[in-house]
Amino acid sequence: MIPTLRAPISAVLLAAFSLSATAEVCVTDDRDREVCLDQSAERIVALSPGATELIWAAGAGDAVVGVVSYSDYPEEAKSVTSVGSHTRVDMEKLLSLKPDLVIAWATGNPKEQTDRLQELGQTLYFTEPRDFDTIASNIERLATLAGTEKAGNERAQTFRAGVDELRERYSDAPPVPVFYQVWDEPLMTINGEHFIHEVVELCGGENVFADLDRLVPRIDRESVLAADPEAIIAGGMGEENRDWLTAWEEYESLTATSRDNLFFVPPSTIQRPTPRLLEGGKTMCKKLEQARDRR
Structure with missing residues (x-):
């Protein structure tokens, strides 16, 4: 009779539930x-x-x-x-x-x-x-x-969605050659495979060291002077410490220096591959907009 099937069916359902709960x-x-x-x-x-x-x-x-x-x-x-x-x-x-x-x-x-x-x-x-x-x-x-x-x-x-919004906003922005400084001593930057490079591109920037082989290459100051970026962006030792940019102020021939395009972005918002990269990206995009306005 059909009623006699209820118990087995219940047992099967319970077993299936138990398996799914511990799958x-x-x-x-x-x-x-x-x-x-x-x-x-x-x-x-x-x-x-x-x-x-x-x-x-x-x-x-x-x-x-x-x-x-x-x-x-x-x-x-x-x-x-x-x-x-x-x-x-x-x-x-x-x-x-x-x-x-x-x-x-x-x-x-x-x-x-x-x-x-x-x-x-x-x-x-x-x-x-x-x-x-x-x-x-x-x-x-x-x-x-x-x-x-x-x-x-x-x-x-x-x-x-936040990334897409920024990408659309700056898709037609005139490019800005950028040097992003990861570290001070030794001087380090990022190549085209790093997630920070993607942020630079998102804001309409051009990473001047994108073609280097290493993900985080060591460079010298002469290389930066030769590349002559329009903007220099750095983090620093701390969330409010922009001391790394001070050293570039003495190079008055640098386009970034002469136009006052030495920008600080709090490192935890730009150097960690997390959702806060969107916060750092918004800051960077605003800085590059300032650089465009100073042309």
Whole structure:
């Protein structure tokens, strides 16, 4: 009789629900590795300030139990246990936190330490965003691992929309040759594969060192003088410290100097591959508009 089928059907539905609730969650990280968890991550350690911002953007800040130094955004991250710096992790402290997911910086964390963490059975997700799309997809992938897809997907879409808006606004802007200074001693810049280069292009700028081979190449002052950029943009040692630009003021023959186009952008908004890159991008775009007005 039909009523006798109710119990088996209920049992099947319950079993199916149980399986879906504990189903394996898998994504591909920025090293093209498949990263799988038996269930959504509940204890997460982020091994770079950028990774910290990304996991918060993914809506999983409540699950973060460990960060590294300079993880200062959002404000809540400052109160999370530190496991050292991105260049030297305190392995004992990290392991004591019993994370079920470690977000590593592919080119920033010591390889011997990330290799050791994997040997010890830790699940690592490597992040290395090089462009706007990868920043957005990292938010979505991390949200998948943390079970916060709705919040993460919404944040990623908001970021993409903001980038599109800036791209449309400055699509016809006259180009401005730009030197972006990443570091002072040694003097360093970015090539055409770096995410900061994409911000420069978004604002209608032209990266004068785009063709160099290394992602973050070392250069000398003579190279900058020869390139004669119309604008120089720098971060600095701190969110309000524009001292790196002071040295360029003595080179009066530089177009950037003679036109007072020495611009500061707070480094945390432009040098971390996170949604705040949109904030840094808006600042940079405004600076390049000033440069155009001074022609």
